[in-house]
Amino acid sequence: MPFGLSAGAVSSNDSTRAQPRKGERTRSAVIGAALEFASRVGIEGLTIGALAERMGMSKSGVIAHFGSRESLQLAVVERYAEEFIDEVLRPALEAPRGLPRLQDILERWLTRLAREIELGCLMISGATEYDDRPGPLHDAMVRVIDGWKGELRRAIEQAKEAGHLAADADADQVVFEIYGLMLMLHQDSRLMHSPAAAGHARAGLSRLIDAARRPASLATDTPFAGAAPATERRHPAVR
Amino acid sequence: MPFGLSAGAVSSNDSTRAQPRKGERTRSAVIGAALEFASRVGIEGLTIGALAERMGMSKSGVIAHFGSRESLQLAVVERYAEEFIDEVLRPALEAPRGLPRLQDILERWLTRLAREIELGCLMISGATEYDDRPGPLHDAMVRVIDGWKGELRRAIEQAKEAGHLAADADADQVVFEIYGLMLMLHQDSRLMHSPAAAGHARAGLSRLIDAARRPASLATDTPFAGAAPATERRHPAVR
Numbered sequence: 477m478p479f480g481l482s483a484g485a486v487s488s489n490d491s492t493r494a495q496p497r498k499g500e501r502t503r504s505a506v507i508g509a510a511l512e513f514a515s516r517v518g519i520e521g522l523t524i525g526a527l528a529e530r531m532g533m534s535k536s537g538v539i540a541h542f543g544s545r546e547s548l549q550l551a552v553v554e555r556y557a558e559e560f561i562d563e564v565l566r567p568a569l570e571a572p573r574g575l576p577r578l579q580d581i582l583e584r585w586l587t588r589l590a591r592e593i594e595l596g597c598l599m600i601s602g603a604t605e606y607d608d609r610p611g612p613l614h615d616a617m618v619r620v621i622d623g624w625k626g627e628l629r630r631a632i633e634q635a636k637e638a639g640h641l642a643a644d645a646d647a648d649q650v651v652f653e654i655y656g657l658m659l660m661l662h663q664d665s666r667l668m669h670s671p672a673a674a675g676h677a678r679a680g681l682s683r684l685i686d687a688a689r690r691p692a693s694l695a696t697d698t699p700f701a702g703a704a705p706a707t708e709r710r711h712p713a714v715r
Numbered sequence: 716m717p718f719g720l721s722a723g724a725v726s727s728n729d730s731t732r733a734q735p736r737k738g739e740r741t742r743s744a745v746i747g748a749a750l751e752f753a754s755r756v757g758i759e760g761l762t763i764g765a766l767a768e769r770m771g772m773s774k775s776g777v778i779a780h781f782g783s784r785e786s787l788q789l790a791v792v793e794r795y796a797e798e799f800i801d802e803v804l805r806p807a808l809e810a811p812r813g814l815p816r817l818q819d820i821l822e823r824w825l826t827r828l829a830r831e832i833e834l835g836c837l838m839i840s841g842a843t844e845y846d847d848r849p850g851p852l853h854d855a856m857v858r859v860i861d862g863w864k865g866e867l868r869r870a871i872e873q874a875k876e877a878g879h880l881a882a883d884a885d886a887d888q889v890v891f892e893i894y895g896l897m898l899m900l901h902q903d904s905r906l907m908h909s910p911a912a913a914g915h916a917r918a919g920l921s922r923l924i925d926a927a928r929r930p931a932s933l934a935t936d937t938p939f940a941g942a943a944p945a946t947e948r949r950h951p952a953v954r
Contacts (some may be wrong), residue, residue, distance in 0.1 A: 516847065601843040607906040608755065608835060618907060652899055652915035659902065660895030667846040668857060676891035687922065 503541045506531060510552045511559075515596040519549050519613060520605050546612060553616045556598045557623070563588050565627055574638030575685070578631040582654065582681055586674070589658060593665040600662055625651050632688075645688040653684050742780045745770060746794045749787060754835040758788050758852060759844050785851060792855045795837045796862070802827050804866055813877030814924070817870040821893065821920055825913070828897060832904040839901055864890050871927075884927040892923050 496504065509531055514522040524545050528535045542548040568580040589597075599620065606614040632647040657680040664673035735743065748770055753761040763784050767774045781787040807819040828836075838859065845853040871886040896919040903912035 518843075596847060603902050603906050604757075604840040604843055607902075614906075621907060646918075648911060649915055649918055652903065652912070653896070653919050655903075656895035656897075656899030656919065657892070658895075659898040660891055663842050663846075663898065664891065664894075667842050667853075668860060672887060673891070676888055679885075679888055680892050680895065683926065687926075 499541075506533075506538060506541055507548075507551050507555045510548060511555050511598065512595075514549075514552050515592070515598050515601075518601045518605055519552065519598065522549055522552065524548065549613055550616055553598070553602070553613065553620060557620045560588070560624070568631075574635040575640035578628075578635050579685075581628070581631055585658065586661075586677070589661060590674070593662060596666075597662060600659065625655070628654060641685075641688045642691040644691055650684060650688055654681065657681060657684075738780075745772070745777060745780055746787075746790050749791045750794050750798075750837065751834075753788075753791050754831070754837050754840075757840045757844055758791065758837065761788055761791065763787065788852055789855055792837070792841070792852065792859060796859045799827070799863070807870075813874040814879035817867075817874050818924075820867070820870055824897065825900075825916070828900060829913070832901060835905075836901060839898065864894070867893060880924075880927045881930040883930055889923060889927055893920065896920055896923075 506527070510522055510527050513527060513530060517526075522545070524535050524538050524542075527548070528538045531538070538548070542551065564581060564584045568577055568584055571577040571580040592600075599617065602613075602617050603621075606617050628651045629647045632641065632645070632650050635641040636643055636645055636647070657677045661673050661677040664670040664676070745766070749761055749766050752766060752769060756765075761784070763774050763777050763781075766787070767777045770777070777787070781790065803820060803823045807816055807823055810816040810819040831839075838856065841852075841856050842860075845856050867890045868886045871880065871884070871889050874880040875882055875884055875886070896916045900912050900916040903909040903915070
């Protein structure tokens with residue numbers, strides 16, 4: 477399953493896909509409707525009964541395609557990851573390696589996020605649904621996010637190799653900060669209806685990339701409290 | 716109600732609080748148990764029945780204190796905000812105005828977040844529970860987050876007035892980026908179990924504060940795509 481958003485998943489393309497049979501088309505349509513539904517109500521809100529009603533199908537008809545609710549939920553997470561790769565990563569691979577490709581990825585991610593701000597995001601709601609609930613869905617969420625972080629890291633490393641970013645830029649640090657800006661953009665727009673959120677996210681991305689172009693600017697051994705004399709700290713630092 | 720985390724809420728202190736009566740003490744204990752429960756199961760998972768069972772009370776006993784499930788949920792959000800202010804903001808007011816106080820606030824927020832990474836965070840799960848569900852709980856979430864952003868903005872403005880941060884630093888931009896780092900720290904630690912998350916959050920905060928000390932470094936009119944030649948953009952920019 478392409479949860480890992482691996483290079484293998486990216487190398488397959490439409491021309492190599494065989495025409496699906498009718499059963500596969502129905503299954504695919506059910507997954508599409510389930511993804512749209514789950515984006516609003518959460519993966520845990522996705523039940524066979526509610527989905528069957530929305531699709532005008534019988535519950536047994538839905539079960540025939542998936543076997544269990546969990547299999548349906550896993551298929552929905554997998555579809556989300558496929559769509560994300562198709563929209564955000566695959567077209568950006570046409571941009572030149574390095575900073576142009578990284579920026580193209582971020583631009584397409586912002587475009588997708590603008591839609592998810594309207595419709596809800598399966599991965600953001602799922603992150604809090606499954607963060608303390610072990611099992612196959614938790615593991616699938618982690619694989620998708622880890623896979624996406626890996627793709628971002630790869631684009632950043634290529635930008636370093638191309639000389640577009642500083643050779644000592646910490647790719648994991650850049651990934652962490654990009655992700656934080658995207659999470660805040662989602663919350664600040666969707667919950668808080670802040671009209672300034674997209675501008676703040678873009679300014680943050682711009683500042684982050686500028687910093688990653690300067691050697692030693694992202695050194696992670698800078699102590700957080702080092703910028704000014706701090707008051708006595710009774711609380712131990714987070715490690 | 717102190718949802719807004721206003722200066723008024725902060726100015727009250729323990730010595731001015733009257734001894735609570737027994738009914739108030741019971742109500743307070745029920746809210747405390749409900750907050751701990753809701754931090755794990757979400758505000759929507761909080762039912763009168765489940766709470767009564769946990770407290771060894773009858774359902775009618777719980778209802779007598781709150782009237783409705785929604786009143787209980789609102790009291791839990793209010794308690795969360797009070798505890799957050801008591802832990803993160805109130806003690807930091809003893810630090811000198813300006814950067815020392817801002818850094819003390821952030822240090823105490825990191826300390827609290829470390830606990831919420833273990834126990835769950837009502838506001839982060841609540842943000843996705845209520846982002847598309849209008850009503851009193853949605854409004855309470857928004858008020859708490861808006862109030863907290865206002866307190867951060869105030870600490871940043873004071874640091875500018877004290878000459879610790881550049882006079883042209885964009886306080887809203889700094890608040891947005893701080894919040895993004897905290898959201899990512901929560902997700903990366905709690906869902907992804909990343910041991911590097913706290914270090915990345917601290918490095919990001921350090922870099923952000925360093926940048927806010929330099930004039931014009933946080934200018935928000937920098938176009939995101941301006942750092943390098945970009946490929947053709949078929950997707951409109953997010954506004």
